[in-house]
Amino acid sequence: GKPQPAVSWSFQSLEDSEEQALMVTDFNLSLPAVTPDVEGFYTCEGSNRHGSAKSVVFVRGDANDPPKIPKPDEQILYVKPGAKVVLNCSCDLCQPLSEYIWTNGRLTFESSAYEVQGNVRVYLNVEQSRNAIQYRLTIDDFGPEDQGSYSCILSNAHGADSIVTEVRLMETPQ
Known part of the structure; x- marks a missing residue:
């Protein structure tokens, strides 16, 4: 004016x-x-x-899009026997999540902020300032029974995304 x-x-x-x-x-x-x-x-x-x-x-402070999980080029992890394995699943601008899951077919952690099953545990870290989450799966004392495909699925009101990481036992020379 x-x-x-x-x-x-x-x-x-x-x-x-x-x-x-x-x-x-x-x-x-x-x-x-x-x-x-x-x-x-x-x-x-x-x-x-x-x-x-x-x-x-x-x-409104909610997400307007489905979660987008960053995916590394290589999604196969070779691990020494007895090692600790940490798998991360994260997204920015994806809150509020309606569901977050880690599964390997044998174990399933469904929308658990913290849970332990045997030598495997999950932990959900929420960063409100960035509207972001990090859903971490940790395997202590990795052994042959822990090998396999680990899937993380994140979903909100707008859709879902997932990432699959193959975790294998590193062959030790005879």
Whole structure:
């Protein structure tokens, strides 16, 4: 408008009843990533000598896409007998997850934040600031019975992705 209006932005989260002023250098507010910590109400107010205007927008912090699990080039792992094996399954901007599973056909860990079955355990680490998760499977004292295909499946309201890692016992020279 003319004359150029004075513009201010504020933010109010769902948990906090107080609005916080946002520092914006021009008229535009941009969020680098939509994560749970940016969920809330954004208010833009502008005014000049002719009047004022106000606009409120609600931003959800949920994922808008299915999980995307990064996949390494090589998905076969050779392990020495007795070694500790750690398999990672992760995704960014994928929360909230509706299901997270590690399985090898013999063992299944379904939506368990922490669980132990024999020498195998899983642990879920959630990073709210990046709307990311890391679902880790650890095998202690790897032996012949632990060989096989380990699948991780992550799903949310928009779809699912999976990764399969083949874990084999390294042959020791005779």
